[in-house]
Amino acid sequence: xxxxxxxxxxxxxxxxxxxxxxxxxxxxxxxxxxxxxxxxxxxxxxxxxxxxxxxxxxxxxxxxxxxxxxxxxxxxxxxxxxxxxxxxxxxxxxxxxxxxxxxxxxxxxxxxxxxxxxxxxxxxxxxx
Numbered sequence: 001x002x003x004x005x006x007x008x009x010x011x012x013x014x015x016x017x018x019x020x021x022x023x024x025x026x027x028x029x030x031x032x033x034x035x036x037x038x039x040x041x042x043x044x045x046x047x048x049x050x051x052x053x054x055x056x057x058x059x060x061x062x063x064x065x066x067x068x069x070x071x072x073x074x075x076x077x078x079x080x081x082x083x084x085x086x087x088x089x090x091x092x093x094x095x096x097x098x099x100x101x102x103x104x105x106x107x108x109x110x111x112x113x114x115x116x117x118x119x120x121x122x123x124x125x126x127x128x
Contacts, residue, residue, distance in 0.1 A: 003027055003028075003128060004025050004026065004027040004101055005025065005026040005027070006022045006024075006025060006066050006104065007022065007023055007024035007025065007026055007031060007033075007064060007068040008022065008023055008065065008067065009023065009063050009064055009066070009067035010041060011041055011063035011064075011066075011067070012041055012059075012060040012061075012063040012064045012067075013036070013037075013039050013040070013041050013042075013043075013060060014036070014038070014041075016037075016115050016116070021034050021042050022034065023067075024064050024065075024068055026068050026069075026128060029127065029128050030076070030125055030126065030127060030128060031053075031064075031065060031068040031070055031125070031126050031127075031128055032123075032124075032125050032127075033055075033061060033064050033065065033123060033124040033125070033126070034070050034123060035052070035079075035081065035116055035121040035122065035123040036057045036060040036064075036121065036122055036123070036124075037116060037118035037120070037121050038052065038053025038054065038055075038056040038057050038118060038119070038120065039056065039060075039112065039116065039118075039123040040056060041060075041063075041100070041126070043114060044116070045116070046116050046118050046119075047117050048110075049090075049119070050087040050090045050091050050119045050120060051090055051091075051093070051094050052120075053090065053118060053119050054091050054094040054095060054120055056073070056124075057120065057121070057122050058094070058095075061122065061124055065124075065126055068126075068128065069128060070126050070127060070128050071126075072098060072099065072100075072126075073100065074126045074127040074128075075103075075104040075124055075125070075126045076104050076125050076126060076127055077104050077105045077106070077124070077125040078104050078105075078106045078107075078122055078123065078124045078125075079106070079107045079108075079109070079122070079123045079124075080095070080106060080107070080108040080109070080112050080120065080121075080122050081111045081114060081120065081121040081122070082108065082109070082111070082117070082119070082120055083112075083113065083114050083119050084110065084119070085108075085110040087119060091120055096105070102121065104125075105124055114117060
């Protein structure tokens, strides 16, 4: 008997450079999505500014959540990592459009560096 289920979809990027983590894990009525950066499935380079990267992140999150049997409307918590907190307003504009009128709880951090030169990374927890 397994207490957790690995969630995997080709509609979102595979773990970065083959790193040992899953796109998401479903457990205990929740799905825990690993941090997503603005890379398109099947590609390795990140393109665009903060808005484009945030939009791609939400496309990746939506694909992973769909593979788990849930969606963005069931998000309960996100963590946003920005390389530069000056990008907060631009990221937040895209974020607000994606999460709707009942946004999840959220933490936002400025970090020194993100993978592949990303400007933003978002991890998420959603209800199944």
